[in-house]
Amino acid sequence: xxxxxxxxxxxxxxxxxxxQFENEIxxxxxxxxxxxxxxxxxxxTKAPKAELKAINSSKKGQNSSSQNFSGLTNYVxxxxxxxxxxxxxxxxxxxxxxxxxxxxxxxxxx
Numbered sequence: 001x002x003x004x005x006x007x008x009x010x011x012x013x014x015x016x017x018x019x020q021f022e023n024e025i026x027x028x029x030x031x032x033x034x035x036x037x038x039x040x041x042x043x044x045t046k047a048p049k050a051e052l053k054a055i056n057s058s059k060k061g062q063n064s065s066s067q068n069f070s071g072l073t074n075y076v077x078x079x080x081x082x083x084x085x086x087x088x089x090x091x092x093x094x095x096x097x098x099x100x101x102x103x104x105x106x107x108x109x110x
């Protein structure tokens with residue numbers, strides 16, 4: 001365990017390290033690093049991808065920073081088999097709570 005804690009920066013391009021840590025929890029110190037990591041994962045996946053855009057009820061919401069909405073952006077990218085972590089309580093009674101991990105199995109767009 002101590003040897004893992006001593007790793008300061010994981011070389012994610014290194015296939016052996018990537019495989020070793022692919023199911024581990026990652027901790028980032030800023031949103032930009034999270035966005036960069038997520039974009040790398042999304043780019044690497046061979047599954048079809050979709051961009052979902054928010055429908056805002058006002059121009060103010062459309063033009064506001066995500067910081068004003070608990071980090072919620074006006075778009076989200078999804079793909080089959082993409083691992084996700086919820087960052088807000090969406091539907092507590094059904095277990096969709098902050099910190100819940102899951103995998104997108106199927107998405108349907110009308």
